Amino acid sequence: MPTLIKHDKIMEDDWAIVEVEAPADGIRRIVPLEAWLPESGDGLLLQGECEPDARYCVAPLIAINFLVFSDGRGLSLAVLLRSRFDFTGELRAVGDVHPDLLYYLNRCGFDSYLMPDERSAQTALSTLAPYTDYYQASVLEPNPAHRRTRRFA
Amino acid sequence: MYRYDSFDQKFVDERVVHYRAQTERYLAGELPEDEFLQLRLRNGLYIQRLAPMLRVAVPYGILDSRQLRTLAHIARHYDRGYGHLSTRQNVQFNWPELAEVPDILQDLAEVQMHAIQTSGSCIRNITTDQFAGVSEDESVDPRPYCELIRQWSTSHPEFDWLPRKFKIAVTGASVDRAAVDVHDIGLVVFRTDSDEIQFDVKVGGGLGRTPVIGQMIRRGLPVRHLLTYLEAILRVYNRYGRRDNKYKARIKILVRAMTADGFRDKVDAEWAHLEGSPSTLTDEDLARMQAHFQPYPYDSQPASIDTLGSQRLEECAFDAWVRHNVAPHKQPGYAIVTLSTKLTGVPPGDVSDVQMDLVADWADRYGFGEIRISHEQNFVLPDVRFEQLFELWQQATSAQLGANNVGLLSDMICCPGGDYCSLANAKSIPLAEAIQRKFDSYDYQHDLGPLDLNISGCMNACGHHHVGHIGILGVDKKGAEFYQVSLGGHAGNGASLGQIIGPSFSRKDVPDTIETILQVYLDLRHEDEPFLLCFRRVGMDPFKERVYANPD
Structure with missing residues (x-):
């Protein structure tokens, strides 16, 4: 059963993709x-x-679908929505979301992940942050590492 | 050379832990084969025909003696006593155990090395001129910019899942030894009259199934914009590059579909948003990086090249070695030495653990402990004093690294081919050997002059056959190994792609075919005219006529 990771933990999902399931009472579409x-x-x-558009940013939640986990277009789309169009709502990765890739998704601005099943959600949680820091700027860290931390030889 | 700080060290240490956990999950059956494939590829591990192959990153082809000794140790301890210098300045091991790869990575991390992004659809090892920082014809030392790009592209959140692999090469010299015209991005760094550092940016070059010469999309990009401009190019490629067909997924296909002007417009529109963003390089950033690449404390009272006079007269092999393998250094009294791996009978680029240890020793004794790997699959010692050349040559010769053939016919580029690679249509190593045996005479090769002969075992073109003056490509003809020959390719300044001479040849016929081609050249050349220029002057017809003239 699809399992939601949000704020670095497994959470109840109060949203449903209407193409996949009819939303129950109290569940948003x-x-x-x-x-x-x-x-x-x-x-x-x-x-x-998809081409990003400023109009989309009034949505309380945008879900980006990954047809296959190795398709990086959703990463660029997320970066553009966050950094160019200042989308501040929930940005969710859905589809073929791979548990080993959350550390990329996260830095591109995703803050929730609909994992294919609970097992992959558990795996994802165990490998959420394999690195303490990264070299380059990202949606999460607008400054590259050498501008943020003192680097010395 | 660049030395890790605590940040770099922590990153590679964490990479080892991360990759070890992924390997353990795979071995425990918790990570399916096809998913692990994508993860291991981002760490340089292929599963080859006979065994896994691990490609270790040698950033822009530079390493120190301690790192080379670690590679020797890996060859000895985890492999079968040898490694392979690749055409992208990396080192490959052909026989590691998959389960031991995390241990190898641990050994590498201890000497500031890794295998990050040496395969997979991501930004690969940055390559450059193997003489960077020491050559006489250099306008700007490209190494600080290579390192800035290396750091920027390491585990980039947005650009690690591209449509296809992505190769960036940088040169700062007037002679292009980095083949920037046949890279996804080729950067030429130079100094303006007003002493500003700028880049010319070419995109969409590449070999493989569809060889293309890169096109200039930006002249004179100021250095501070380097990373933001690359970000714009990569974003356009990541979003619009084809993902439906892996043979049409390289950036060259996108550039061609959009036209160079259309691609440039798209990049410029993207860059308009990024110009001046925090990834813009400051003077401090640049100075900090340039400080890693300061010249060594060279002897200010050097010997003259004349000190070699009597040795050169006495030993013609040494004289030939000085002529072909020794390049001018920007520091008086010093030379750049290429140690050729192209000895007949040894697969091009293969080096034993013993040879690696010796080269490391020589780097310490005849230099400042630094070694380069060239894309022609040779070792380079960048800082050898004139008066040490003879001694180095004697030692190199006794270690089978003294072949005096750099730039000559037998200094060929050759992929591992069907002996190792599961993609290959045909073997390339035995063919390279057959050609080397046929033309073993130094006098004959020397008379031929500069000649690049490149062999690829399949159309993926790892042996760069498209840009060989003579290129050989392994093809499959109804299950049999055949070889297609092309002429007139060139990788340096004014790069060109070879033209196919005609129907392909069986392996046993290739050496004779090459001999005929060379005879046509010797018959037609003007005095001192190199093969490439002769071919460009006379065209394909005279070669074709003689090669396919039927004696029966």
């Missing part, structure tokens, strides 16, 4: 772009190859 209305309060489902 995530709809694809063609069915999404900006004023609806629905979450928006985008594919990795």
Whole structure:
């Protein structure tokens, strides 16, 4: 069963992708772009190859779908939504989200991850932050490492 | 050379822990084969025809004697006593145990080395001129910029899952020894009249199935914008590069589809948002990095090259070695020495653990402990004093590293081919050996002059056959190994792609075919005209005519 990781822990999911399941009572809808209305309060489902747009940023949640985990287009889309269009809502990775890749997704601005099952969610939690710090700037750290920490030989 | 600080060290140490955990999960059956594949590829581990192959990163081809001794130790302890110098200045091991790779990475991390991003669809090892920082014809030392790009591209959150592998090469010299025209991004760094450092940026070059010469998209990019401009290029490629067909996924296909102008416009539009962002390099950033690459304390009262006079007269092999393997150094009294791995009977680029240890010793004794690996798969000792050359030559010769053939026919580039690689259509190592045996005479090779002969076992072109003056490509013809020959390729300044001469040849016919081609050249050349220029002047026809003339 799909399992949600948010704020670095497994959480109950109060959103549902309408294409996948009919939302139960009290569950909010995530709809694809063609069915999404900006004023609806629905979450928006985008594919990795989608062009980002400022209009999307009123959505309370944007889910980016990974057809295969090795398709990096969703990473660039996330970076653009966060850094160029200042999207501040929840940014969720869905689809083929690989537990070993959360440390990339996280630095591109994702803050929740719908893992395919509970086992992969547990794995993801065990390997959330394999590195203490990274060289380059990212959505999380706008400054590269040498600007943030004192580096010496 | 660059030395790790605590930040770099912590990163590679954590990489070992991270990769070890992934390997353990795979071995325990918790990580499926196809998923582990993507993870191990980002750490340089391929599963080859006979065994795994681990590619160790040698950033821009520079290492020190301690690191080379560690590679010798790895060859001895985890492999079968040898390693392979790759055409991307890295070192490959052909027989490691998958389960032992984390231990190898641990040994590497102890000497500031790793295997990060040496394979997979990500930004690969940055390559450069093997004479960087010491050559006479250099305008700007490219090494600080290589290291800045290395750090920027290491585990980049956005660009580690690209449509396909991505190779960046940098040169700062007037002679392009880094083949920047056949890289995904080729950077030429230079100094302007007003003493500003700038880059010319070429994109979309590459070999493989669809060889293309890169196109200039930006002239005179000020150095402070280097990383933000690369970020713009990579973002355009990551978003729009094809992912439906791996043979059409390299950036060259995108550049061609968009045209160079269209691609440049897209990059410029993206860069307009990034210009001046915090990744812009400051004077302090640049000075900090340049400080890692200061010249060594050279002897200010050097010997003259004339000191070699009598030795050169007495030993013609030494004289030939000085002529071919020794390049001018920017510091008077010093020379750059190329130690050729291309000895007949040894696969090009293969070096034993004993040879690695010896080269490390020589680097300490005849230099400042530094070694380079060239993309032509040779070792380079960058700081040898003139008066030490004879002694070094004697030792190199007794260690089978003294071949005086750099730039000549037998100094060929050759991929591991069908003996090792599961992609290859044909073997390349036995063919290289057959050609070396046929043309074993130094006098003949010397008479031929500069000649690049490159062999790839398949169209993925790891042996750079498209840019060999003579290129040989292994092809599969109804299950049999055949070889296609091309002429007129060139990797340096004014790069060009070879043209196929005609129908392919069986392995046993290739050496005779090469002999015919060389005879045509010797018959047609003007005085001192090198093969490449002769070919460009006379064209393919005379070669084709003689090669396919049927004696029956």
